[in-house]
Amino acid sequence: MSVAAGGPPDGGLTGHGEIEAAERRALSPAGRRSPWAAVLRNRVSAVGIALALAIAAVSAGAPLLTPWSPYDQDAVHRLRPPGGAHLLGQDTFGRDVLTRILYAGRVSLAVGVGAVALGGVAGTALGLAAGYYGGGVGTAIMRLVDVLMAFPSLLLGLVVLAVLGPGLGKLIVAIGLVLAPPFARVTHGTTLSLVGQEFVDAARAIGAGPWRILGRHILRNVLGELVVLGGLLAAGAIRIEASLSFIGLGVPPPVPTWGNMIREGTPYLIDAPWLSIAPGAAIVLAVLAFNLVGDALRDVIDPRLRS
Amino acid sequence: MLRYLAGRLLFAIPIFLGVVTIVFVIVRVLPGDPASVALGDYASRDAVEALRHRLGLDRPLVVQYADYLAGLARGDLGQSLVNGTPVRSEVAHSLPFTLQLTLLALVLGIALGIPGGVVSALTRNRAPDGLTRVLSLVGLSVPAYYLGILLILLFAIQLRVLPAIGAGTLWTADSVRYLILPAGTLGLVMAAAVVRFTRSTVLNTLSQDFVRTAQAKGLRRPVVIAKHTLRAALIPIISLAGVWSIGLIGDSVTTEIVFARPGLGSLMVGAMLQRDYTSLQSVMVVYTAFVIVINLASDLLYGVVDPRVRY
Numbered sequence: 001m002s003v004a005a006g007g008p009p010d011g012g013l014t015g016h017g018e019i020e021a022a023e024r025r026a027l028s029p030a031g032r033r034s035p036w037a038a039v040l041r042n043r044v045s046a047v048g049i050a051l052a053l054a055i056a057a058v059s060a061g062a063p064l065l066t067p068w069s070p071y072d073q074d075a076v077h078r079l080r081p082p083g084g085a086h087l088l089g090q091d092t093f094g095r096d097v098l099t100r101i102l103y104a105g106r107v108s109l110a111v112g113v114g115a116v117a118l119g120g121v122a123g124t125a126l127g128l129a130a131g132y133y134g135g136g137v138g139t140a141i142m143r144l145v146d147v148l149m150a151f152p153s154l155l156l157g158l159v160v161l162a163v164l165g166p167g168l169g170k171l172i173v174a175i176g177l178v179l180a181p182p183f184a185r186v187t188h189g190t191t192l193s194l195v196g197q198e199f200v201d202a203a204r205a206i207g208a209g210p211w212r213i214l215g216r217h218i219l220r221n222v223l224g225e226l227v228v229l230g231g232l233l234a235a236g237a238i239r240i241e242a243s244l245s246f247i248g249l250g251v252p253p254p255v256p257t258w259g260n261m262i263r264e265g266t267p268y269l270i271d272a273p274w275l276s277i278a279p280g281a282a283i284v285l286a287v288l289a290f291n292l293v294g295d296a297l298r299d300v301i302d303p304r305l306r307s
Numbered sequence: 308m309l310r311y312l313a314g315r316l317l318f319a320i321p322i323f324l325g326v327v328t329i330v331f332v333i334v335r336v337l338p339g340d341p342a343s344v345a346l347g348d349y350a351s352r353d354a355v356e357a358l359r360h361r362l363g364l365d366r367p368l369v370v371q372y373a374d375y376l377a378g379l380a381r382g383d384l385g386q387s388l389v390n391g392t393p394v395r396s397e398v399a400h401s402l403p404f405t406l407q408l409t410l411l412a413l414v415l416g417i418a419l420g421i422p423g424g425v426v427s428a429l430t431r432n433r434a435p436d437g438l439t440r441v442l443s444l445v446g447l448s449v450p451a452y453y454l455g456i457l458l459i460l461l462f463a464i465q466l467r468v469l470p471a472i473g474a475g476t477l478w479t480a481d482s483v484r485y486l487i488l489p490a491g492t493l494g495l496v497m498a499a500a501v502v503r504f505t506r507s508t509v510l511n512t513l514s515q516d517f518v519r520t521a522q523a524k525g526l527r528r529p530v531v532i533a534k535h536t537l538r539a540a541l542i543p544i545i546s547l548a549g550v551w552s553i554g555l556i557g558d559s560v561t562t563e564i565v566f567a568r569p570g571l572g573s574l575m576v577g578a579m580l581q582r583d584y585t586s587l588q589s590v591m592v593v594y595t596a597f598v599i600v601i602n603l604a605s606d607l608l609y610g611v612v613d614p615r616v617r618y
Contacts, residue, residue: 147325152557280453
């Protein structure tokens with residue numbers, strides 16, 4: 001068999017056939033496999049996505065799922081253990097623990113989505129500006145980012161929230177501030193590597209202004225990385241929210257959050273451990289779900305990292 | 308080596324100054340005047356003004372800032388707004404407890420995490436790997452204070468073998484009993500991250516050309532793994548040690564609260580709840596100094612394990 005014929009020396013035909021098939025798959029839109037299909041075939045990712053959707057659904061639909069409100073008190077049955085009508089028992093005011101967990105999910109999800117959106121927009125804007133303009137302003141922005149990243153994230157959130165005071169909006173702002181520096185760093189790095197490239201020069205040559213270049217040419221190339229980062233940081237945001245409300249900051253009682261439920265449960269650890277165990281399990285499930293969603297997003301958007 | 312060290316130190320100093328400045332700015336815009344908070348609702352205006360004057364709060368911010376920096380340079384962390392004690396002595400009292408806790412947790416996290424990750428990588432897709440991966444995935448999602456509560460329920464309330472709260476007397480054999488649960492909590496949480504990263508790094512290294520070469524030239528598998536794979540894999544692992552330690556410090560705050568341990572975290576949360584902002588500011592500065600020292604140390608360690616790094 002002749003190597004000069006073009007095929008690989010060992011069984012040229014099959015090799016060729018495979019390449020052709022791959023080319024056909026890649027070229028015809030119908031035959032191309034969607035990356036989402038690959039992710040859903042990965043059972044772990046599918047479980048994570050389903051879990052996240054389920055948590056969102058039961059939090060949003062809480063009033064439909066439980067006959068109680070998270071504030072209904074029942075002094076006679078305080079600290080009643082799980083079982084019967086109250087699946088996860090009742091707390092120190094006789095409030096239904098399951099109901100409070102479902103409603104608390106709303107706070108966690110609002111913070112997870114809100115803080116990532118806020119931190120993502122602010123951090124991306126800073127990173128784009130620093131990377132595009134460079135010079136003194138760029139250096140100043142990135143040194144600020146370095147300094148902010150020197151703080152352990154929980155401590156930075158804690159000090160900012162101590163300044164801002166309690167409330168959901170302020171919680172989102174505080175955690176958004178904690179999440180902005182990583183977005184700025186990723187955007188800055190990619191922007192720096194892109195501004196020198198020919199397509200940016202070409203855009204500039206046809207008269208595109210900085211807004212157009214940043215928005216249509218650079219941001220579009222960073223977006224994938226940002227979505228991946230956002231997915232992973234959403235789990236972090238939920239964790240930080242839970243830790244802050246466990247410490248006693250953030251959304252004030254009586255509004256339930258998973259963190260403040262654990263906090264209120266700890267004095268009763270001996271007699272009523274379910275008060276702390278149940279909301280903690282909710283935190284674990286939610287953080288786990290968002291971690292898996294983050295991994296799935298990474299697999300879809302950045303195939304180089306696919307394991 | 309000395310030049311490298313000096314370079315890293317020169318980089319650390321502006322970061323530290325930046326941290327001090329940011330904390331100062333954040334804390335000074337705290338709502339509520341600390342003097343009126345300290346004196347309560349019924350204090351006369353004159354009394355509040357007098358206290359503001361005594362604390363130096365009526366001076367321009369720039370002067371207060373310069374004063375604060377000068378104090379820091381002398382190792383003076385100011386006075387507590389609540390009880391007037393020097394913050395430095397409170398920090399000096401708390402710091403050993405936090406150091407004990409985080410150092411033991413760091414050792415545990417590495418001692419459990421690296422071997423766990425290596426075993427997981429070597430048994431890829433078999434039972435031990437599956438078990439470690441599930442455990443580390445769950446471990447990455449468990450907040451430290453929640454794991455702490457579960458361990459208290461098991462070891463202190465059910466089995467009654469270890470104390471749930473307190474710290475005992477520092478540097479006595481007795482204090483070790485108080486250290487086991489909180490340090491175990493932090494160590495396990497950290498190990499989850501270490502296992503996951505070690506596994507992927509070792510797998511990545513195993514597929515490198517130089518490992519195949521080592522195998523091809525007939526070296527025995529333990530030699531290939533210990534001398535060729537692990538040594539190379541250790542480099543990226545150590546580069547993340549700083550990041551993990553910073554996470555550990557953050558988690559130590561909530562862990563100290565759960566176990567009612569004295570320490571910087573308890574000091575900080577107490578200061579925050581009492582609006583004692585000189586203490587809050589100083590504890591934050593101590594924490595970040597901690598982080599900067601850790602980053603410096605991991606940079607140096609990186610230079611030691613990676614022969615390609617030239618000082």
